[in-house]
Amino acid sequence: LLIEISAGSGEIIGDTFEEIATIIEGTEKKLKRKNVLNVCFDTQHAFASGYDIRTPSTLKETLKKFDHTIGLKRLKMSHCNDSxxxxxxxxxxxxxxxxxxxxxxxxxxxxxxxxxxxINLILETPRDEKGTEIVNEIKILKKFRAKIT
Incomplete structure (x- = not known):
C-alpha cells in the first residue's frame, strides 16, 4: 500500500514528510506489522507542499529530508508531472x-x-484528445536517461 504525498490544500493531511511518517508509524503500530506502507513521491504535490526539487542539489536536499524522516527504503514509486x-x-x-x-x-x-x-515513474500530466503529449514526454525522459547510460 502506497501513501502519496499531497499538495496540502484545505484540510488535507500528508503534505509533509513528518505527517506521512506519523501515518506510517501509527498504522503499522496499530496493525502490529512493519513495512506494510510505502510512499509514492508525486513531483507536483511535493513542489506545491514546499519541497524544492528543481535542481540536482535541491532534489538531493529534499531526498535527504525524506530519508531522515521517512526512510528511502519506503520510496517505491513516483508520479512525474510538472507544476x-x-x-x-x-x-x-x-x-x-x-x-x-x-x-x-x-x-x-x-x-x-x-x-x-x-522505482516506477508514472506520468500524470494533462492530455489532449489525441494524447500526443505523453509521447513527447516519454521521448524527453528517454533522452535524459540516454545521457546517463
Missing part, C-alpha cells in the same frame, strides 16, 4: 513535463538520481 503553481502554494495543478514551474532541469535531475533508478 502549474508555485513552490509552497498548496494547490494540486499538474502540468506537462517541461511546461511548468518545475521545468526540464527537475526531470533531468530525477532521471539521473540513483534513488529513482529502480
Amino acid at each position: 502549474r503553481v508555485a513552490l509552497g502554494s498548496h494547490v494540486d495543478r499538474h502540468e506537462n513535463i517541461g511546461q511548468g514551474l518545475l521545468g526540464l532541469e527537475a526531470f533531468q535531475a530525477i532521471i539521473a538520481e540513483p534513488k529513482f533508478k529502480n
